[in-house]
Amino acid sequence: MIEDGATDRGSVTTVRRVGETIRRPVGGWTPAVHALLTHLESVGFTRAPRVLGTDGTEEMLSLLHGEPALSPWPPPLRSTAGIGELGSWLRDYHDAVRDFRPPADARWQGQEVEWRPGLVIRHGDLGPWNSIWDGDRLAGFIDWDFAAPGHPIDDLAQLAWYAVPLRPVEQQRRAGVTGERTLRSRLDALCAAYGAPAAAVLDALDDLQSREAARIERLGRRGHEPWATFLARGDAAEMAAERAWLRSERAAFLGGSGG
Ligand SMILES: Nc1ncnc2c1ncn2[C@@H]1O[C@H](COP(=O)(O)OP(=O)(O)OP(=O)(O)O)[C@@H](O)[C@H]1O
Ligand SMILES: [Mg+2]
Incomplete structure (x- = not known):
């Protein structure tokens, strides 16, 4: 699992873990993806990250353990x-x-x-x-x-x-x-x-x-x-x-x- 405080340079995205959260850069598609993930959470689908927020530069998602x-x-x-x-x-x-x-x-x-x-x-x-x-x-x-x-x-x-x-x-x-x-x-x-x-x-x-x-x-x-x-x-x-x-x-x- 990505360690707390670590940065993972994936093939497409640079991802950071901060505590129990994941920070990823946002793109033009992020509002649509957040609407999707929020829907999944609202219907009780738990096997996807939850949206915790965004500051316009990065999104904050829940960490999946494993x-x-x-x-x-x-x-x-x-x-x-x-x-x-x-x-x-x-x-x-x-x-x-x-x-x-x-x-x-x-x-x-x-x-x-x-x-x-x-x-x-x-x-x-x-x-x-x-x-x-x-x-x-x-x-x-x-x-x-x-x-x-x-x-x-x-x-x-x-x-x-x-x-x-x-x-x-x-x-x-x-x-x-x-x-x-x-x-x-x-x-x-x-x-x-x-x-x-x-x-x-x-x-x-x-x-x-x-x-x-x-x-x-x-x-x-x-x-x-x-x-x-x-x-x-x-x-x-x-x-x-x-x-x-x-x-x-x-x-x-x-x-x-x-x-
Ligand atoms: N919500 C999450 N929960 C747990 N780990 C995560 C989460 N999001 C990202 N990671 C970690 O960060 C790594 C890279 O994340 P992500 O897949 O979002 O970027 P990527 O650039 O597409 O990377 P790759 O090309 O390796 O798939 C993942 O392999 C995983 O270890
Ligand atoms: Mg990936």
Whole structure:
């Protein structure tokens, strides 16, 4: 866990811990994100940070107790129970966010579509690096800066991509989770815990990978951060390669059942 008084220079944000609070720089999207987090608190969803205030430069959030799941992943995330925890968390989150109506003037970072009925506000950055684990228990997800309107299944697809992981061997090795059978059973456990068919998740992921790569190209070329950094470090090309890999593996992940 980030130590009291320490500063964490993440890949995008510089974060400070002060006592039981986290201080992060604000952006144009912060009022919208705070409306979202305040809604979650009001409906009793506790596995996300609470908003404690802002001074116009920094936001103050509650600290989630535990450790982020960095590579190689901790045992809870590598277990079937752990991937199930992620699916249950997302089910609870979508149940909690369903009735949230974003403020009319909401500005989300990298927003692609306006909210309309049938869409939710997605977390938008659902990878292990933003999950906080307190032993075997998932304390919640942090880092809501990429929250934006979208289809709920895109959140599940992103979680499957990064946390199963549905990624080539090199990334599997880095995580410490390898092998087609293992990945397939993890995908099934995630989908069962959330309540969605694996085939639909793979379809959504194929689409998501293509949209995310295109967004990095589009916003990155215009010099918008953090996409310019993502483009410069090769993320768009990597996503295209991962998409091609997943297409070639699709049948193996769905087996004879077709999902
Ligand atoms: N609400 C919180 N509760 C507990 N720890 C937090 C919280 N917010 C941030 N942290 C800590 O600060 C680190 C970086 O935070 P954050 O994810 O918000 O920034 P980031 O730039 O996106 O980092 P990264 O690219 O590593 O995800 C986290 O890995 C975590 O250790
Ligand atoms: Mg983060």
